[in-house]
Amino acid sequence: MIKGVLFDLDDTLYDSSSFADRARREAIKMMIDAGLKATEEEAYNVLQRIIKQKGSNYNKHFDDLVKAIMGHYEPKIITMGIITYHNVKFALLRPYPDTIKTLIALKKMGLKLGVITDGITIKQWEKLIRLGIVDFFDEVITSEEFGLGKPNKEFFEYGIKKMDLNPDEAVYVGDRVDKDIIPANDVGMHAVRILKGKYKNLDGNCAYEVNNLFEVVDIIKKLKKS
């Protein structure tokens, strides 16, 4: 008997990768206007390398970019990048077209809903609030709050417990095979992979795969019957 659904956030409930990428490209254009001595492609490649090395939650990407290209610190150029990045990201931020419809349908089925997400607590809540979907969720669990992130099984077990569910009563929906699907299956949850975001073309053996979030509703209907 399925009683609850837990979701990954970034690239599962909204388009994170492509929005962030578009915001970074706009930021670079403004930085070049402000005096950054590089072509858009050069700057973009340096920025990608910095993000890869330092992770996406590092908060000095643009500082490092300017230092790498100019050889010194230039507050005006850095600040222009940061402002533009945030303005564009917030301007683009919205749920997938079928996210809210899906959450409503699941609520109507009487299911508990939750989020299990890697990231900084306040940043992840900010996204949920700005996306207008925060009130659908009974629990929001972040890696910062728990102290350990995906793919640790303890993180998923903590989430299920907070939702007051047994693993086999819970469905997990996420976009990454390595960090979402495998650990969710390992703890005994049903796991659905959504083929969105930058990992959508990676191979992976999953029992359930969907192209759009709303397909999750049908999968859960079938699971509830079984």
Next chain:
Amino acid sequence: MIKGVLFDLDDTLYDSSSFADRARREAIKMMIDAGLKATEEEAYNVLQRIIKQKGSNYNKHFDDLVKAIMGHYEPKIITMGIITYHNVKFALLRPYPDTIKTLIALKKMGLKLGVITDGITIKQWEKLIRLGIVDFFDEVITSEEFGLGKPNKEFFEYGIKKMDLNPDEAVYVGDRVDKDIIPANDVGMHAVRILKGKYKNLDGNCAYEVNNLFEVVDIIKKLKKS
């Protein structure tokens, strides 16, 4: 012979105190809507105490407010406060009505212009960019960059040197007697106090006092003649 003018930023070139205060009040209202168990006045008083204890650049004011009132961490309420505070602050952010007119007049007089401000470099640059006044200034000097803030004389001396001026060739404009006017006079600059912001009613013995920024233009005209 006056050759340059250096400005304080917050409350001298734009209304910082009142905008921040209004943004905090709006943030508190939204936090109460989101479940903060306090009246607006109670929450406001607790927040004021936290800001006084931790300083205005401390970045966990709203975390501490929620913990003080609720006894525990509530990410939804905290995040609602942070988002509302920033949205309202940016919505209200603009120069004083005569700031740009004043900067244009001073530029036309052939003067070098600069900013000497306490604060985090990127945050102060962000304000200058969002205010639309960054390009008026030949130099922007922050306490974070220099490593020492107001009222240290070395900070003012560093600013004058970066502008390539002698102290008696430079006018300093700021709103605080203790942190702006006294140290500027001590290093040999001409200092003008602008009666704005939360310190405007404090006593202080200043050679030049103005109610509005544009009056600085006349003072400098007189100083140039003498």
